[in-house]
Amino acid sequence: MSKITLTSYGATQEVTGSCHLLNVDGFRLLIDCGLYQGDLNNYFKNWEEFGFSAKNINAVILTHAHLDHCGRLPKLIKEGFQGKIYTTPPTAKLVEIVLADNLKIMSEKIAHSKYQPLYSAADLSNTNKKFLPVEYGQNFKINDNISFTLHQAGHILGAAIVKLKIFGKTIIFTGDIGSENMPLVKDIEYFDQADYVIMESTYGDRLHAQVKNRDAVLIQAIQRVTAQNSTLVMSEFAIERAQDILKVLNDYYEKHLDFRVPVYLDSPMADVVTKVYKKYTSYFNDAVQDSLKRDRDIFDFPHLKITSESRFSKNINTAQPPKIILAGSGMADGGRIIHHLAQYASDPKNYILFMGFQVPGTLGHRFTSGAFDFSYLGRKVPIHCAVDQIDGFSAHADQAGLMKWVGHFQNQPKIFLVHGNPEAMTVLAQKINNELKLKADILLRQTSVEL
Numbered sequence: 001m002s003k004i005t006l007t008s009y010g011a012t013q014e015v016t017g018s019c020h021l022l023n024v025d026g027f028r029l030l031i032d033c034g035l036y037q038g039d040l041n042n043y044f045k046n047w048e049e050f051g052f053s054a055k056n057i058n059a060v061i062l063t064h065a066h067l068d069h070c071g072r073l074p075k076l077i078k079e080g081f082q083g084k085i086y087t088t089p090p091t092a093k094l095v096e097i098v099l100a101d102n103l104k105i106m107s108e109k110i111a112h113s114k115y116q117p118l119y120s121a122a123d124l125s126n127t128n129k130k131f132l133p134v135e136y137g138q139n140f141k142i143n144d145n146i147s148f149t150l151h152q153a154g155h156i157l158g159a160a161i162v163k164l165k166i167f168g169k170t171i172i173f174t175g176d177i178g179s180e181n182m183p184l185v186k187d188i189e190y191f192d193q194a195d196y197v198i199m200e201s202t203y204g205d206r207l208h209a210q211v212k213n214r215d216a217v218l219i220q221a222i223q224r225v226t227a228q229n230s231t232l233v234m235s236e237f238a239i240e241r242a243q244d245i246l247k248v249l250n251d252y253y254e255k256h257l258d259f260r261v262p263v264y265l266d267s268p269m270a271d272v273v274t275k276v277y278k279k280y281t282s283y284f285n286d287a288v289q290d291s292l293k294r295d296r297d298i299f300d301f302p303h304l305k306i307t308s309e310s311r312f313s314k315n316i317n318t319a320q321p322p323k324i325i326l327a328g329s330g331m332a333d334g335g336r337i338i339h340h341l342a343q344y345a346s347d348p349k350n351y352i353l354f355m356g357f358q359v360p361g362t363l364g365h366r367f368t369s370g371a372f373d374f375s376y377l378g379r380k381v382p383i384h385c386a387v388d389q390i391d392g393f394s395a396h397a398d399q400a401g402l403m404k405w406v407g408h409f410q411n412q413p414k415i416f417l418v419h420g421n422p423e424a425m426t427v428l429a430q431k432i433n434n435e436l437k438l439k440a441d442i443l444l445r446q447t448s449v450e451l
């Protein structure tokens, strides 16, 4: 009798460390192998054992290039994984950048701890050799019993929902669920039938504000600092959101050729990622394909200055306002944005815009929750500038989006929730049970279920 078991080794009742194992009659297929992120306690879980032997894993399917889905792949390879990692072509390219950047960040993060980096540059290059790109929609047969197709997730470039066929059963892993009407990527795909759905639940208890007028909020912000002759600082998430925002600014600047306020992209990582986006334009949605007919470079526009080298970055401070600065990290828990916040936060005319959810404990959260000051290099910097947060560029579906996606099934799949905090999961599970009459359970760590 054929047997399929599902066991999760991460992102159970938490939002990081995605790692789900399917055992199909002894063939072990891993979906994602992500990093634990957040505070140091959580971060050091990455150094614990996987809970399975890396040598026994036969294949990996990777949903997308966010670190919480791919960040422990080099550890898997270091510990003896010999198989292939299946993913879309853009994801394979983005993961290289993300993992290399992570190695730098990790070394800084653990500098004063007893830990050594999880992996070396050599492990990284071995990881990059394991990728086997699979296009969206292509039916890929792993063996006689297991095949899969990758579908649009509406999340970030290359992100996929994985639909597996195993012994005639359909098993869907959502990865991260994005949404419709994203500025660049294609709309998320919906499904009619499945037997099992392993579903993320990050925003299971929350609705995003401002999705409809996100571009307008951004444009108002740049008009406001122009009128006040001041500085706008925007927090950048290097993958997808940075490119989404560059595209919105591109459209504005191309239309208003007399508008001359300089935009500084002060994020080396966002710059490198944007180059990947430029290479994979065929993966963008129809509206962007239309724009590309008129404008060959939708991420480059008059008055955009890319300051990847730090010597150019320093010139930003001396440039006369008005000016616009895009810098990472997205939650200001590191990166060049911190220096800009120190420089500009004390002037009430300046404006700081955080481009998405800010996790408690980050400097971004301190700003968006109304703090009066913050510490920078041993001194207190008062926060007198205007501060706002735009949620509309989030690459994650909110509760309504999750319900719409899961409500599309025409049969009665069994739902397992992963990748959410316990409160979000409980709210979403109840909503799915009550409103859609589907059975939704919360998957527990290292607790196997038979499919």
Ligand SMILES: [Zn+2]
Pocket (backbone or CB within 6 Å): 064, 066, 155, 176
């Ligand atoms: Zn993601």
